[in-house]
Amino acid sequence: MEGQPEIVQQLWSWVEPGWQVAQDWLTSPAAWSQFALLVAAFVLARIVSQRLTPIAERLLTPPEGRSGMIVTARLFVRRFLPLMLPLLAWVFTAMGEEITRSIFGSGAVIAFGKRVFLFLAARLFVRAVLTDPFLRVLGRYVLIPVSFVYAVGLLDDLTLRLEETIIALGNIKFSLMALIRGLIAGSLLFWLGAWSNRQSADYIKAQQELRPATRELAIKAAEVMIFGAAFLLLMSIMGIDLTAVAVLGGALGVGIGLGLQQIAANFVSGIILLLEGQTTVGDYVELDGGEKGTIVKMTARACVLETFDGKWIVVPNEHFITTRVVNYSDQGSANRYEAEFSVSYDTDINKVPEIIETAVAALPFVLKTPDGPDCELRGFGDSAVNFAVEYWVNGIDDGKNRFGSPVLFAIWNALKEHGIEMPYPQRVVHHRHETPPEPPKPRRRRAEA
Template identity: 75%
Template sequence: MNGQGDFAATLTGWAHQAGEIALGWLSSPAAWSQFGLLAVAYLVARLAAAQFTPIVTRLLDPAAKAGPFANARRFALRFVPLMLPLIAYGLTALGEEVTRATFGSGEVIAFGKRVFIFLAARILVREVLTDSFLRLLGKYVLIPVAALYVLGVLDDITQRLDETVIALGNIRFSVLALIRGVIAGAVLFWLGSWSNRQSASYIKAQDELRPATRELAVKAVEVMIFGAAFLLLLSIMGIDLTAVAVLGGALGVGIGLGLQQIAANFVSGIILLIEGQTTVGDYVELDGGERGTIVKMTARACILETFDGRWIVVPNDHFITTRVVNYSDQGSANRYEAPFSVSYDTDINRVPEIIETAVAALPFVLQDLDGPDCELRGFGESSVDFAVEYWVAGIDDGKNKYASQVNFAIWNALKAAGIEMPYPHRVIEVKGGSLG
């Protein structure tokens, strides 16, 4: 209750002080002259902004040009609406020097300067900022702070918050430091997220780097950005880093005892990125039966996309501790085979040439790796078994369907050559009677 009473008394004192200042201004010729200078400064600033805004807009507008310089011009163009309050602020600053030299006071015009700063803050939030987070921060932090600054109570409130101390064990910090830390943390981590997206886009656009190297660079930059943001936040809040070192030691013990699997996956992810044996875009198969194309590699796991569109999350340590079959290896060729059979009445010496010619005519079959190879595999109960081996630059999946086209080619070639593909025959022998 005492705290509430003190705060109410403080507000009452501020209101009484503001009333006395207002009455003093109304009865002072120097104050009225300063009000006149403020009005003149606003009108001149309005006319100057109307004249210079079209000129500045034409100079900064990059039209349809691309590139970093054009993007910088577009960014600067967004600040054109601030021209009016900034010009007015500059004119009032000049007028303040004149009034202080002439009348020995300039409180009214100093108040006007703060008003123009408040107007600039409002325009910045409403017309300049486009990011939703920054607009929210400006609406609930920047504009209220600017309003307190206009009223001249910002320093008193800041001092009051700085004197209120919160203690958490050996760590002590003021309410002002807490508020400053929350605001600074939000800004720093938003800036870190934005910087991480920009750097990731730039790194992934470097085609001369291996995909694994690009992923490793992206992760390294991400760790550095957010690590620097965290340390800077601790410094802003005034937290002793020795206490953080103790906390880090305890966290290390916790990782060693309870988070071994997470740490193993993190280290395994770094190893995978450094070695580059498996990377984004590879089609892999693990001992556990998981198979698919790697579409994303995170610090904890790899994301596999199957041919039917499902995503499988595989922990990184599975790629280190188990056998992994990589069918892609950055686009290398893969060999497949298609088995088929012919009847025993066939001249089997003709079959290899017929099938190899038919399969070699397919546009996706590679010729520079021995070409198609038709082999005799064995003699079955009712057929002679063959298989044709062929190489393709890709994976036989639901998108490519190499095997289906090869089987069509085998069927059509055998039919065109008059070769029969047999079906099972059974001979039934009846003893001691007849079927009639």
């Protein structure tokens, strides 16, 4: 290779050892016997897997309609059945390796075959077993390349080279291998943390005996603990001294003091809201700023309000602590509303309360407790007698429920049924007719003589 470009010589220096090994294997009877053993192990593994796979399918497939932890575990194990062939080939090859080493004193080809079977198992694991998109990307670009490098026998050399490459960031020093290991471990840890957080949140939300505020607080506490533990474990995996993290924490504290006051205030306000429980998910609230709606989500930074027309309003938690908040209570409690109406002065107003209370009480959503409908005389207007009926409903008339419209229809129909008039505004105009005085007639001039 003399006289060739430097890059070609460098590539040949990497390829030459493998070429020498291949030549040795092709000319060695021991190597040929090991190749034959690999083929025999693969054929045997294929026969065994074809016989065992249907049996395993029947054992691991649960009856239709069943559910529970055992069913979930059986379905989880069944997903790994595609790996049976390469793993059985690896097992049979490992068993034959001992025989080959005892006879020929060498097992390089067998060891290479075992690594190849593991590489095939890794490819099948990524393609047939993994279903999560993030894990499939991680397997495609991390697991498969690493298993290939391991199969060709270069993993130890590559790892050593990466360990010797040092990166320094101020007082923090770590190797390139530690950085790669940290990226991979961090991706897995935080994916596992997100999955654990979802599982714990679903479990906590299912505990209906806890108050909504308590459930939200428990979910946030579990989230902080899970991701805090993942961060500390990642620092340990990367080999970073935790004293350096303390310095970073001090800098972060200065940053909070200088520019992140609002974020910190919202975070603390969110914890206070969850601890007090006076405002929680499901409550219909109205703030001083005019925002109103049902709280559908409470995060560490803000609360999300859903208006009756489907819009979401994100309100910082601090507003719930520093401003006046009207809480109409959760949608499962009773609330009182009223509807106003008027009748003519010609009406016998003593009959009106009974007629209206009966009509409103007949509506299916009107409650009898804590009190039934109550019709009250409110005053005497210019052209009508003013009444109002008060009624209780289970929920909030926030635009979704619309209790007011059926009540007004019931009032109208009841009054019409009993011949009671709801008058228009009336005005009495007095017109005084007087004959205007006749204007003075102009005097005629005497004719000149």
